[in-house]
Amino acid sequence: MDKHKILIVDDEAIFRKGLRKMIESSGGPWEVAGEAVDGYEALERLEALRPDVMITDIRMPRMDGIQLQQIVKERFPELLVIVLSGYDEFTYVQHSLRHGVKDYLMKPVEREELFRTLSELEKELSRAEAGKSATADSAPGSDPEIRKHVSEHLITGLLRGYVSEKELELLSKIGVQFNDPRFACLIIKLDKDMMDRDRYRKADPSLFQLYIQQIVQEILNQRTNGFCFVFSDSEVVALVNLKEGEAAAQSLSDISETIRIRMISLSNLTVTIAQGTIVDGIRDIPRSFNEAKIALLYRLLLGGDQVLTYEQTAMAQTIPAEVKPWSWDDLESSIHDGRQEETERRVVTVVTDLCEQSKNPETIQQQISKLLIYYYDLAEKLQVTKLWLQGKSMQNVLFDICSITSRSELVDACRVLLGRLARSVEEGRKQQDSDPVDKALRYVSRHFREAITLKEVADQVYLNPAYFSTLFKQRTGKTFVEYWTDLRIEEAKKQLSYSNEKIAVIAEQTGFGNIRHFNRVFKNVTGSTPNDYREQARSVRQD
Known part of the structure; x- marks a missing residue:
């Protein structure tokens, strides 16, 4: 079978090389026919190679991706175009969709997302070859899958603070309405450890996530405005839009509890629902999302099949009563000021005192977990979480810490972990000094x-x-x-x-x-x- 040809357009050589390798490893009927560093070179390659697909970056020197798309639409109407963008470039993505772009990929490109897009393109090319494709003049962005993809992209941008109020207009046009002034984030996580193992093992895990998403969206449609989507392989996220007034908190609580009860009654599945605080306007949506993530961490301590609110878990972040208050205060000060060596000394004091004075191992694990979640909250606010955890999730860090049974190993692990946090705070500060x-x-x-x-x-x-x-x-x-x-x-x-x-x-x-x-x-x-x-x-x- 003949292979479909792809042209990669990006001004970064390392990115072109990485994308080429991923495409070649896909196992599909694809061939990277050529590369170009900007729009001008891309036009030359398009004339010479006549590829089926062009994957182009948006921001490039001389001629950017938007200008390139305008010319391509006239000169190569059958060419399928995929754009590459970052969160801060979504305005350009909107322009791209208007020019008939088939889809877009976020940078850095995820292998699974690339393969999904290639699979969709392969189907479209097959239909075209069979004479069954839609006309070239069909409305760009009208396909349900693209609308879904755009919606999820925009909501993810809202959660992470990358999307402004202007982008809400596009959400409205594709059917996602946020008419009320207040918002709150929910993270719904399947309690797979509470399921029958055979039931989980025999099913496709992604089906559980899709089922939860459908149930949650149905409840949101009945109660309020909101949008729910599968956020990761283990979490579903809902952005809930709420009316102003004191009734908002009760409404959100009722929605969360309804989700929990309905999952049990309909499918005998239990979920843990983490709830961020209600915020005013889209600017504070990232805060509610981060608070929901922190509340979810308390599932390790409090168990599943319940609604965990940030307000309750924040109050549960009790300073260990066994540890001298001055130890805690000095530790917090040294971390916040980025003093690594001093932080490590303070950690040894705090954790040693806790181990010597606690009555049982469970108390030690709970208090250490609370302390780490407290500093995870701080790292999120200071925007140094990735630097600190070095690619690991906070859930995995807590699991690792709670599996330690030796006092000396526990002290050393906490010393290294929080010492690295202090160093990350200092390094982050240096990177941001110009702002x-x-x-x-x-x-x-x-x-x-x-x-x-x-x-x-x-x-x-x-x-x-x-x-x-x-x-x-x-x-x-x-x-x-x-x-x-x-x-x-x-x-x-x-x-x-x-x-x-x-x-x-x-x-x-x-x-x-x-x-x-x-x-x-x-x-x-x-x-x-x-x-x-x-x-x-x-x-x-x-x-």
Whole structure:
């Protein structure tokens, strides 16, 4: 059988080489007929080689992928085009779809995604050869699979903070409506360890994920706006759109519990549902998503077949009572400041004290897991998680730690792990030193307990206060005062949950001038008084 010819267009030689190897390893009827470094060279190769498929990057020198597509559409109407893009280039992908592009691939390209796309192209080429293909003038992007792919891409971008409000217009055009102002993320994970082993082993695991996705989407369609999709080989993610008002929290809770109960009643499958907090607007969707990921980690400690909310699990991140408070405070300070050697010394003290004073191994495992999840949350906020974990998932790290039975090995493993976190914080800081907003955020995170001003922070990054204020709001979605207030309230919530300090003392330690001001701001932000919040936190821990 004759092979279908592919032309690869990308200005990076290493990427062209890697893509060629993946295509050649696919086992399909494909031949990489040639390569080009930009649009001009691609046009020459297209004339000479007459390939069936062109895979092109969007951003290239001289002639970019968009300009190339415009010319190709006129001169080579039967050519199937796939574009390569990053999350920050989705506007270009929209233009590509309008020019009749068949699909797109995210960079770096995943082998499975490439093979899936090639399989679809092979079917289309076969139909064309049999005279059954659709006309060349059919509406670009009208295929259900492409609409689904675009939707998933956009929602993933929202979860990770790469997509702006402008892209929501495209979601609306392809049938995904977000009409309400509030959002929350759910991660639904199959409790496969609670299933009959034969049932799981005999079935295709991906079918379980698709089944969960369908059930969740059906419930969302009945209750509210929302979009659900298979996020990984073990997780389904839902972005829930909620109305404004106090009823939103109850609505989200009801949706989560309905999902859990319906999975059991319909299929005798149990799932764990991790729920991020409800946020206002799309800018804070990544925060809700990250919180859901952190809540899901608590399945290791609390078990499956339940709804885990970030608010509850955050309160459960109790500072080990057996460890001296100063040890914890100094450890957190050394990690946040990126001091590796000091961090390693502090870790040895904290973990040794915990091992000596805990009554059983389960307590040690739980407290170490809570400590690591706490710092995972910090690493996410500082955007150093990949650097820290070096490709491993936090779930695997926790499994490895909990499998250690030797005290000396446990101390050493925690020392290395958290020492590497401190080093990652320092390296991340060096990489970001050229960004004034990143520098400002680090300065505020270190001094938020003090009476800092916008001018003071602007001076630290050598910017005019008015310009800095505008830049800060554009990047963070919050004013300087809102951001500073949120940091102080988060610290106050920790102290209310974990300590017996008087509320007046906590108000002073978190930078509020007096307790009346603290009480007013705390209630405005959280909806509870400091005293009510403390009682709720203690009741959760007791449960």
